[in-house]
Amino acid sequence: MAASQGKIILYSYWRSSCSWRVRIALNLKEIPHEIKPVSLIKGGGEHHSNDFREINPMEQVPALHIDGVTLIESFSILQYLEDTRVHRNLLPSDPIKRAKVREICEVIVSGIQPLQNLCVLIHVGEEKKDEWAKHWINRGFRGVEKLLGASAGKYCVGDEITLADCCLIPQVFNARRFHVDLRPFPIILRIDRELERHPAFVAAHPSNQPDCPPEAHK
Ligand SMILES: N[C@@H](CCC(=O)N[C@@H](CS)C(=O)NCC(=O)O)C(=O)O
Numbered sequence: 001m002a003a004s005q006g007k008i009i010l011y012s013y014w015r016s017s018c019s020w021r022v023r024i025a026l027n028l029k030e031i032p033h034e035i036k037p038v039s040l041i042k043g044g045g046e047h048h049s050n051d052f053r054e055i056n057p058m059e060q061v062p063a064l065h066i067d068g069v070t071l072i073e074s075f076s077i078l079q080y081l082e083d084t085r086v087h088r089n090l091l092p093s094d095p096i097k098r099a100k101v102r103e104i105c106e107v108i109v110s111g112i113q114p115l116q117n118l119c120v121l122i123h124v125g126e127e128k129k130d131e132w133a134k135h136w137i138n139r140g141f142r143g144v145e146k147l148l149g150a151s152a153g154k155y156c157v158g159d160e161i162t163l164a165d166c167c168l169i170p171q172v173f174n175a176r177r178f179h180v181d182l183r184p185f186p187i188i189l190r191i192d193r194e195l196e197r198h199p200a201f202v203a204a205h206p207s208n209q210p211d212c213p214p215e216a217h218k
Contacts, residue, residue, distance in 0.1 A: 008033040009065040011055060013040045013047075014209035014216075017113055017170035018074040019062040023204035024166040025078050029085045037211035040118055060117075075109045078163050090163045097158060100151045104144060104164035108171050112140030116174060133178040141175065141185050144168070148187040155191055161198075169195055173206070 010026065012019035012035050026033050038061050039046045046052055047059045056063045056072045063072045067084070071077050082091055091098050114120065115136035121129040151157045156164035172192045175182060182189050195201045202208065207217050 007065070009036055010034070011036050011038050011052075011061050011063040011065075012209070012211075013038055013061045014206045014212040016040065016061050017174050018060070018109075020170035020173075020204055020206065021074045021109075021166045022062050022064060022077050022081075023209075024169070024201055025081050025090060025163070027200035027203050028090065028161065028166075029081060029088050031081070031085055035210060037209070039211065045118075075105060075167075078105075078166065082163070090161065090166065092157065092160065092162065097151075100147075101157045101162045101164045104147055104151070104156055105167045107140060107143055107147065108167040111143070112137055112171060113174070115140075116178065130178055133174075134180050137171070137175045137178060137180050140171075141180070141182075141188060145185045145187055148191070152187050152191065154194060161195075165191065165195060168192075169201055 008026075008031060010019065010022060010033050012023065014037065023035075038052060040061070045059075047056070047061060053059055055070055058072060060072075062074055062077065063070055064077045064080075065071075066080070071080055078090070082089070091101055116133035121133060124132045148156060153159040155161050156168055168188065169192060172182070172188060206212055
């Protein structure tokens, strides 16, 4: 699994919301990259292999090989891209708005996704996992909807696409996957509709990934 020097390589799984966040940012910033699929399913999960543990000791996707280093943790990767690739800023210049973007990101990245992550659901068990995921996504989305009530314009914070949108859209996909009723979240739904045809988001969508199984195509 050694990464080739010079090339930007994203280790990604088609349905991983954390990988999807990074795919959106790479597309919005028009950063050429190669996707190396890592199956979270095949043979109990390629992310648990010795080779992949060298890439990400947390045994999770994504990981991004860039500028001679391998970075893990999607939010940290997003920040690195923001720090080093100035084309198409995804953080506003106003400090309060920047804080609001990070706030929404954190709620999703730390407060929702980890609770419905594959390894957590496996631990919770087959019988309880769907109800568990639904509960935590619902709880998190109640908070996100409230925050968006104060911050949203066309997108999560104002009228420009930010890192908050990169985190929100994949989480909405997960919510649908676990049959969360999204009707109590009209702002989330509106932003999702706003971005569903945006080329950077479409290209990053699970159904457009090289490892998306044919039966999962829309
Ligand atoms: N905090 C990490 C979380 C990464 C993560 O949870 N990735 C999931 C896919 S979205 C994964 O690889 N799960 C594998 C597992 O749970 O075994 C990040 O934001 O990158």
